Amino acid sequence: MNDKTDTRTQILEAAMNRIVHYGYGKTTMSEIAGDCGMSAGNIYRFFASKIDIAEAMARKFNTELYQAYAEIARSDDPAPARLRAFFEYGLTHTYDAIEKDAKILEVAEVLRDERPLFFNEGLAQERIYLMQILEDGMEAGTFAPMQDPGFISEMIQSALMKFRFPQLYSLLTQEKLKRELNGVLDILIAGLKHGVEITVETKR
Amino acid sequence: MNDKTDTRTQILEAAMNRIVHYGYGKTTMSEIAGDCGMSAGNIYRFFASKIDIAEAMARKFNTELYQAYAEIARSDDPAPARLRAFFEYGLTHTYDAIEKDAKILEVAEVLRDERPLFFNEGLAQERIYLMQILEDGMEAGTFAPMQDPGFISEMIQSALMKFRFPQLYSLLTQEKLKRELNGVLDILIAGLKHGVEITVETKR
DNA sequence: GCGCTGAAGAATTCGTTGATCATTCAGACA
DNA sequence: TGTCTGAATGATCAACGAATTCTTCAGCGC
Numbered sequence: 101m102n103d104k105t106d107t108r109t110q111i112l113e114a115a116m117n118r119i120v121h122y123g124y125g126k127t128t129m130s131e132i133a134g135d136c137g138m139s140a141g142n143i144y145r146f147f148a149s150k151i152d153i154a155e156a157m158a159r160k161f162n163t164e165l166y167q168a169y170a171e172i173a174r175s176d177d178p179a180p181a182r183l184r185a186f187f188e189y190g191l192t193h194t195y196d197a198i199e200k201d202a203k204i205l206e207v208a209e210v211l212r213d214e215r216p217l218f219f220n221e222g223l224a225q226e227r228i229y230l231m232q233i234l235e236d237g238m239e240a241g242t243f244a245p246m247q248d249p250g251f252i253s254e255m256i257q258s259a260l261m262k263f264r265f266p267q268l269y270s271l272l273t274q275e276k277l278k279r280e281l282n283g284v285l286d287i288l289i290a291g292l293k294h295g296v297e298i299t300v301e302t303k304r
Numbered sequence: 305m306n307d308k309t310d311t312r313t314q315i316l317e318a319a320m321n322r323i324v325h326y327g328y329g330k331t332t333m334s335e336i337a338g339d340c341g342m343s344a345g346n347i348y349r350f351f352a353s354k355i356d357i358a359e360a361m362a363r364k365f366n367t368e369l370y371q372a373y374a375e376i377a378r379s380d381d382p383a384p385a386r387l388r389a390f391f392e393y394g395l396t397h398t399y400d401a402i403e404k405d406a407k408i409l410e411v412a413e414v415l416r417d418e419r420p421l422f423f424n425e426g427l428a429q430e431r432i433y434l435m436q437i438l439e440d441g442m443e444a445g446t447f448a449p450m451q452d453p454g455f456i457s458e459m460i461q462s463a464l465m466k467f468r469f470p471q472l473y474s475l476l477t478q479e480k481l482k483r484e485l486n487g488v489l490d491i492l493i494a495g496l497k498h499g500v501e502i503t504v505e506t507k508r
Numbered sequence: 509g510c511g512c513t514g515a516a517g518a519a520t521t522c523g524t525t526g527a528t529c530a531t532t533c534a535g536a537c538a
Numbered sequence: 539t540g541t542c543t544g545a546a547t548g549a550t551c552a553a554c555g556a557a558t559t560c561t562t563c564a565g566c567g568c
Contacts, residue, residue, distance in 0.1 A: 111517075206480075282503055283504050284463045287460070343512070343514065344560080
């Protein structure tokens with residue numbers, strides 16, 4: 101089993117090397133296989149399809165992100181500061197990654213088109229940390245009590261959608277995006293401090 | 305001059321008829337000209353290019369929207385209700401239009417790609433009404449005083465970006481989008497009532 | 509002159525064809 | 539028997555000439 105995992109990792113790394121350099125479309129299964137000293141067919145014993153490699157790549161990227169999220173969530177800064185750090189980190193990290201390797205954007209586009217549900221997983225994961233921050237904030241009295249932190253988390257994500265894949269949704273510079281992100285957060289945080297009256301049915 | 309305006313209108317209407325039915329790409333200048341009993345060349349005396357026809361189309365759509373916005377902005381409902389009505393109207397109106405004539409989405413895409421600045425005009429126009437509502441809200445004491453309603457308006461637009469071209473950014477149903485829109489508005493409005501502390505430099 | 513046409517030119521799209529690629533799998537190898 | 543290869547297959551892509559379309563403009567008719 102360890103062997104199998106190693107090979108998988110090797111394939112993934114070979115693929116990532118090529119993809120960040122040449123792009124998803126310009127990277128072929130044979131090339132990846134060649135880099136690993138195996139045949140293209142053999143890759144299919146480890147990945148069901150090419151797009152699954154892209155997904156694994158994104159999943160790896162996310163895993164690193166989540167670790168940073170976890171740290172931010174459990175820091176002892178006040179909840180509003182953590183909320184800002186949280187989203188600012190996501191923005192910066194993603195922006196820089198795409199800045200550095202522009203081809204990452206292509207991977208994001210392919211996944212958006214071919215694996216639309218994949219992004220929901222990431223959002224759900226993110227919400228775990230968000231809820232943590234919200235609950236801490238409530239406990240500390242920084243945020244007013246709220247009935248449904250899960251729903252509030254979703255709404256915060258919705259309001260900040262624009263900052264998730266910076267280069268995918270807008271052409272602003274990182275500086276401008278950060279300013280705008282914090283501007284939106286100013287309003288959201290004000291709302292959370294004061295207490296939000298939910299007017300919609302949140303049951304699903 | 306009236307003649308000229310009439311012809312322009314005639315061309316625009318002929319173009320719209322074809323475009324909403326067959327799409328922007330499948331509609332040719334000759335066809336539009338044919339419908340108007342003139343040559344393709346003559347259209348260029350009224351529109352500088354084909355994409356300008358699409359822009360005029362969108363501008364017409366927006367003009368109708370702005371009228372509704374103006375009415376909502378000047379109604380005597382409380383400011384929060386007007387805010388909701390404002391964005392809910394935009395969402396519904398756009399969603400329904402695209403639902404009815406799916407080809408409108410293609411026009412939006414072409415404009416997004418070829419005339420990226422066009423949308424800023426619409427946002428700026430929208431902000432005029434938004435600021436009106438915010439100022440009324442402050443005057444009535446519903447909203448806490450804010451230093452820069454223009455900036456707040458921008459941030460509100462930013463937070464609600466996702467609901468602007470519903471079918472362009474998400475695959476949710478109209479009902480779900482509405483619920484989500486109102487959920488985000490719940491937080492934003494709570495913030496506005498309580499008072500927003502701006503933490504970013506808003507000068508540009 | 510003014511308004512318009514229709515042909516000419518430039519740009520784009522289209523359709524075909526050949527090549528490349530993702531994916532499968534029978535069978536070789538160990 | 540379990541692992542891997544490499545050829546086979548069908549799908550997708552690239553190339554490129556043909557056709558269509560956008561755009562311009564010389565000149566025609568009023």
